[in-house]
Structures are given as structure tokens and as C-alpha cells.
Amino acid sequence: MSEYWENAGFYWQPLGGNNIDQISGHCYQYTDIIYNEKNEPRQTTIIVDIGKFDNYQALGVANSNAAVPDIRNLLGREFVTAEAVFLTHSHPDHLNGIPHYLKAGYRLPTLYGGKYTRMILEDLYEQFGIDRPCRPDYVVINDGDVIKTGSLEIEVVAASHTCFDSFGFIIQSSSATVYHTGDMKIDASTYFRKPTNLKRIKERRQEIDFVVADFYGIPDDGFAVKEVSTFKKLVSLIKKSRKGKIFIPVYPTHPEMYIIAFLAALKVKKNVVFFGNSDFYSYLKRIIEYGISFTQLAGERIKVIYTHDRDEIKELDSNYAVIGTYNHISLAFDASSRDSFGIVTAKTFFNPLKGQLNSHNIKFVSVDEEPELQGFGHGFLGDYEYLNSVLCRPTFIPTHCPVFVIDNFRELSEFIGMKLLENTPSNNEIYRLENGKCTLVKKNPSLWLVVSYNAGYAYFTEVKQKPTSGEGFLKRTISSRRCKNKFKMFLHLRKEKKEQENGPQKSP
Ligand SMILES: [Zn+2]
Numbered sequence: 001m002s003e004y005w006e007n008a009g010f011y012w013q014p015l016g017g018n019n020i021d022q023i024s025g026h027c028y029q030y031t032d033i034i035y036n037e038k039n040e041p042r043q044t045t046i047i048v049d050i051g052k053f054d055n056y057q058a059l060g061v062a063n064s065n066a067a068v069p070d071i072r073n074l075l076g077r078e079f080v081t082a083e084a085v086f087l088t089h090s091h092p093d094h095l096n097g098i099p100h101y102l103k104a105g106y107r108l109p110t111l112y113g114g115k116y117t118r119m120i121l122e123d124l125y126e127q128f129g130i131d132r133p134c135r136p137d138y139v140v141i142n143d144g145d146v147i148k149t150g151s152l153e154i155e156v157v158a159a160s161h162t163c164f165d166s167f168g169f170i171i172q173s174s175s176a177t178v179y180h181t182g183d184m185k186i187d188a189s190t191y192f193r194k195p196t197n198l199k200r201i202k203e204r205r206q207e208i209d210f211v212v213a214d215f216y217g218i219p220d221d222g223f224a225v226k227e228v229s230t231f232k233k234l235v236s237l238i239k240k241s242r243k244g245k246i247f248i249p250v251y252p253t254h255p256e257m258y259i260i261a262f263l264a265a266l267k268v269k270k271n272v273v274f275f276g277n278s279d280f281y282s283y284l285k286r287i288i289e290y291g292i293s294f295t296q297l298a299g300e301r302i303k304v305i306y307t308h309d310r311d312e313i314k315e316l317d318s319n320y321a322v323i324g325t326y327n328h329i330s331l332a333f334d335a336s337s338r339d340s341f342g343i344v345t346a347k348t349f350f351n352p353l354k355g356q357l358n359s360h361n362i363k364f365v366s367v368d369e370e371p372e373l374q375g376f377g378h379g380f381l382g383d384y385e386y387l388n389s390v391l392c393r394p395t396f397i398p399t400h401c402p403v404f405v406i407d408n409f410r411e412l413s414e415f416i417g418m419k420l421l422e423n424t425p426s427n428n429e430i431y432r433l434e435n436g437k438c439t440l441v442k443k444n445p446s447l448w449l450v451v452s453y454n455a456g457y458a459y460f461t462e463v464k465q466k467p468t469s470g471e472g473f474l475k476r477t478i479s480s481r482r483c484k485n486k487f488k489m490f491l492h493l494r495k496e497k498k499e500q501e502n503g504p505q506k507s508p
Helices: 097-103 115-128 198-203 227-241 255-267 278-290 294-298 310-314 351-359 381-390 403-415 471-476 480-502
Strands: 009-016 027-035 041-048 066-068 082-086 110-113 138-140 146-149 152-158 167-172 177-180 210-213 245-249 271-274 320-324 340-344 364-366 395-398 430-434 437-442 447-454 457-464
Touching: 027 177, 041 152, 066 097, 082 146, 097 115, 097 457, 110 115, 115 138, 115 278, 152 198, 198 381, 210 381, 227 245, 227 255, 227 340, 245 255, 245 351, 255 271, 255 278, 255 294, 255 320, 271 278, 271 294, 340 351, 351 364, 381 395, 395 403, 395 437, 403 480
Parallel strands: 041 082, 082 110, 110 138, 177 210, 210 395, 245 320, 245 340, 271 320, 340 364
Antiparallel strands: 009 027, 009 430, 027 041, 066 447, 146 152, 152 167, 167 177, 430 437, 447 457
């Protein structure tokens, strides 16, 4: 049987992130095969992201610690071997597969990623006890950098996401050019971070024939919430509350929300207490090390404290915002319904805190009533449409979403003039990208490697993913039926709008 790489071409393989039913463990292979003068095949392979699969318990291996995508074949034991790993950003579902591979004794090729991503990765190395000689080389990249490796050329383009140094990549081969977006949205109002480099994307519009759209918000209409809208919403809610103490819990892995909440407090001259669990403090420390000085931003206008020491808090004259990741209200705040108000910026994460606020009779609002409160790092349908409108009819390959989202999206995408790939890809299948066509060349089972630890070493167990292994998670996000109904509604609205625009048909 012939191997796919015996034929020249540009190949793409989702190794995680295009799951049957889950949306994590992102990892993608890009391989370019060309023939030299002697008619021998030459391969160039890169991997984009090595994430961790969140729902590993559902894979049913007792005493497991994680699950990772299977990249073993790309690590030097076969003809197709990865030369480099490109990292879009620092979130666990894109990054945290790395330490498990190292703990299992594998050596990884050079990593290319942002400065902030490296900081988070170094924390992981410490946490996992990975010695320096075992750590792969790391090259810090920035928006606009171009990296040549073998027959591939990769240009780094900034992406608006929730953490610093988030990138997409324009990957150019002799037979196709792909824009791999990374987690992103179009929003240009990012604070202290470069927004998506639309200028560069537009400059290369003629070349880009595929978009691997690695952001999952298509079942929401319009553009993803802008950061400036979240900021304005926070300011207005704080003002409207007329309370002295404002409780603003934020997700630990979303630095943009720490900053937005801080800027909102600064705007209304509320002192800031950073308060939370150890995860929160470790991310906060990284933000400060990265170069964001809250104390400097505060200047003389407000005080900023990083503990919840009763005496220090007393000095703030009951005028402060408590920003952090917490599910309990410290007694040091003496919070009561008279002087306190809560603004809960995430959906289910802070349910115990809501209970506490209720039991103290403290009023609060949450994202259920005010959707703009939640920072969104993932573009919505409007962001997809925007990309489609500035590029020249590329083929879209949505990833970072359950496959039913793509299946349900087909009718709507056709109506809005967006070219979707013909087959909905599942993890581990291999596709050839050519002339705007994405052709399945090899069907592999969707596999995960479940990681267990013994005496400090990681051991992998191969597990085939079952269609049901992520259902619990999906019930909390989106079900196939809800997704289908939403797309139906969007289609209906667009058809109606089109009819209105065209006006009543004139009779001859
Ligand atoms: Zn992310």
C-alpha cells in the first residue's frame, strides 16, 4: 500500500481540536512533500500547538492524569518528521501536551512561540520537574516574523485573543497557502496586546487559499464582544450600583479580564484589591513580569494591594474593587448588602460565589443578564464572515469545534457565500490541500494518548475516542440540536434581510 507522502503535495492533519465531540487538545500537522532533481521525495513538516485534552476522564483509563494528541509518528521514527512546533498561544488546550511528552522521554523539535507563551511554558517545566537539558530549544517570535523551514515559509501574524502574544500563522508551501488563525477574534480594541493583524492578512489575500479557522464561536451571530465594550459595561455597572465594595471575579487564564477590570476600577477611582487562588496569583505575577505595572498605571489616583490583609484593606475606606479568582468572600472585606455589589464575569465557574453573595443578600449581575461582561477570545459568525469578505473566497476549515457544528453550518455558509471544505474532518485524518480543494487521503481512527504517571515518568495508553466521550461537557456549551436551530434562525434572518434590501420585485 502506498503512503500519502509518496505523492508531492501539501498535507494537513488535525491531531486534536477537530474532535468528534470535544473542543480541546489542539494539535495540527502540516507536511509539504516535494521531489528533488534526483526524483527523491523531500518532506518538511511542522506541528502547530500541542494541547492537552480536557475531558480525559471520559476516556476511561483509571488513575490517568491527562490525555494528549498522538504525535509520536512525527518525532523521528518515520519518513515524515516534524522540524518545528509553532505555538499559537499559552492556553492549556494548545500548550500543555508538551510537558507530558517530555516526561515520557520524547525529545521535541524547536518550539516557536511568543515571549509570554515561553513564560507560561517555563512555569510548566518547573511544575513538572523538567530539567534544562530535556527542554526543547525555544525561539521567541513576534508579529511579522517570517521563518523558513525546508520548503515551508511561515509568517507570524498577531491574533486578538485573551492572552499576550497570541498568533496566527500564514503557512506557505509550493502548492497552497494556509492562514491558520489560532484562537482569535477580529476585535481591534485589545488592551496592551496587538490586535489581529488585518492589514497583513489583507495584503496577502490573493495568496491565501485555505483558512484553518481555529476559533469556535460560529454558533453566535455578529462579532465577538469587543474588549472596549466589556470595559464600558463594567464602568457603567459599577457606577450604577452606587456601592463602595465591588466584587469582580475573573477567570485565572484570561489576563485580558484582569486588565479590563483594573482599568474600569481606575476609571471610576476605586482602589483595587487583587485577591484569589494560587492559579490567579501565578498568572498575575506573569502579567506583571511581562511588563504590565498596575502600581504604575494606578499612579496617585488609586491604591493597589495584592493581599487581603485586614489592616491594609481598612485603609481603602470601603472604596475598592476586588479583582481575582475566588469562590468565597474573605471576612476581611466585611461585605454586606449595604455596601457591596458583585459583577460575575464568567458563566458557571463562580457558582459557589453566587451562593455566597445570595446568602449575604449582596446583589450581583452576571453574564446571563449582561453577556458583554464575559471576555471573548473566540470570534463569532461575524468574525468568520469578515475574514471571508476580506479574503478571495478561500476554503474554510473550521476547527476547535465539535464536528456537528461544521455539519450544521453547511446550508448557512453556502447562503453567505463561504466555501467550506467538503468533508467534515475528524481527528487524525489526513487531507491534501490543493487548488482550493481539501481532499481526504487517509482515514485514521481518532486516537488520544491517555497519560498516567509512575515513579515520575509518563506512560501513554492509546484510546480510541468514542462518539459520546465529551457529552457532559457539550451539554454545558452547545448541543447539536441547539446549534442546528441557531443556524436555521441566522439563515432565516439573512434571507429576510436580503428580501428587504432587494425591495419588492418590480413587474415588467
Ligand atoms: Zn485560547
